[in-house]
Each structure stands twice: as C-alpha cells, then as structure tokens.
C-alpha cells in the first residue's frame with residue numbers, strides 16, 4: 001500500500017502551501033509532491049522559491065500572504081490556471097522575534113490567514129476540501145518564551161503579539177469549520193519548537209537548552225515531523241476530524 005492509498009487524496013488534486021520556501025512549509029510541499037498532488041508553493045521570498053528542489057508537480061508563486069490585494073488577485077488566477085484547489089495549508093507567518101505592534105502582529109498572523117482562507121473559499125473548493133493552519137504551542141498551551149530569556153530581541157516579548165496572534169488562529173479555525181460547514185474541514189496544528197532555519201541556532205542558547213530538558217522526548221521537532229501531521233489532517237484519512245487544534249510538541253507543554 002502506498003502512502004497515498006492510506007491518506008486517500010484524490011488524483012488529481014491541487015494544494016496551496018503558503019510559506020513553502022523554507023522550514024515546515026517546504027517539508028509539507030515536498031511531502032505532498034511525493035504523494036502525487038499538484039503543489040502551488042507561495043512565499044514572499046522569491047529567491048527561496050527559486051532554490052527549492054525542482055519537481056514537475058511543484059509550481060512556485062511569489063506572494064506576500066499578508067497583503068490582501070495580492071492574495072485576492074492571485075487566488076482567482078490560480079483557480080483559472082489549475083482548476084479545483086481542494087486543499088490549503090496556511091503556514092506562512094513571521095518569526096516571533098519581529099518587533100511588531102499588536103495590530104501588525106495580529107494582521108500578519110490570524111488576519112492574513114483569515115483573508116487567505118476566505119479568498120480560497122471564493123474559488124469554490126470541491127467536495128472533500130480541507131484547510132490546515134499552523135498555529136503554535138505559544139497561544140495554545142504556553143504564553144510564549146519568557147521575556148527574560150529573549151530580552152534584547154524585542155518582538156513578541158514586548159506586547160505578546162505572537163502568542164495572541166497564534167491563539168487567534170485557533171479561533172479562526174473553529175469559525176471556518178462552523179461557518180463553512182458542509183463545504184470544508186478546517187483544522188490547525190500547534191507545533192512546539194521546531195528546528196527550521198529561523199531557529200537554527202536555538203539549541204546553542206539557554207532558552208533552547210531549557211526546552212530540550214523539559215520535553216519528554218528530549219529533543220526539538222524536525223520540520224518533517226510537523227509536516228506529516230499537517231498532511232494527515234489535510235487528507236481524507238482525517239475525514240471526521242474538524243475544528244481541532246493538534247499540539248505537536250513531544251509532550252513539552254505537559255511538564256511544568
């Protein structure tokens with residue numbers, strides 16, 4: 001039995017992955033191409049998209065997913081070019097180290113995912129459609145990194161935009177599941193700390209080491225470990241999972 005025999009994605013099927021040029025999004029995009037889906041990889045980082053390993057089923061599109069005008073013009077174009085887009089992974093999001101105001105932070109996390117999902121719904125996804133959005137344990141099960149441990153970085157520690165924005169993604173997920181009942185399933189994944197390019201050096205510092213000591217599995221996540229959960233939730237194999245937030249953190253947030 002192949003991986004897709006188990007997951008049950010239709011053939012053909014098309015998926016949009018945002019933030020696909022790096023980390024978790026890249027891992028999800030690559031897994032989905034190996035499963036036979038047509039992958040529309042979107043990212044603000046044009047160079048990063050160009051460096052992705054080439055695959056006949058991977059199509060790249062530069063897009064700032066927090067720019068409503070760009071999103072609302074690109075989505076109908078993609079639907080015209082590729083037909084039904086049954087699947088969406090809302091993964092793009094800024095690092096917690098950004099020094100945003102609370103308004104900017106909310107706009108670039110839950111705000112952007114909300115209008116992206118709404119624009120996708122306007123393309124009339126076919127029966128069996130589903131969306132998975134990437135939240136974080138910060139905002140679901142923890143309050144984000146303690147300010148003392150990341151002092152000097154500014155960003156989320158200053159006003160909480162990161163945990164607040166990530167928590168809002170879980171509310172958005174439940175709202176889409178209910179407001180678009182019968183049209184889509186909507187779920188979210190809340191990763192614990194995952195070693196992606198933005199956190200490449202985290203294991204060298206005191207904060208990273210303190211997390212590893214706490215996580216019952218004794219290590220941080222890899223991008224593939226998060227991508228596999230996203231892909232499962234997205235797939236028809238998860239056909240009765242709806243409006244849920246799945247924490248993928250090695251048990252780290254269970255220990256205090």
Ligand SMILES: NC(=O)c1ccc[n+]([C@@H]2O[C@H](COP(=O)([O-])OP(=O)(O)OC[C@H]3O[C@@H](n4cnc5c(N)ncnc54)[C@H](O)[C@@H]3O)[C@@H](O)[C@H]2O)c1
Nearest residue numbers: 019022023024043044045064065066092093136193194196
């Ligand atoms: N790495 C972690 O520890 C961790 C933990 C919890 C949640 N997350 C979430 O996972 C998601 C992916 O993060 P990652 O760790 O893979 O990071 P990453 O930096 O490796 O990849 C993120 C990608 O998103 C793109 N991006 C950012 N803003 C964008 C925008 N406005 N429009 C289009 N593309 C944009 C970036 O260019 C980058 O290619 C994010 O939403 C992040 O908040 C990450």
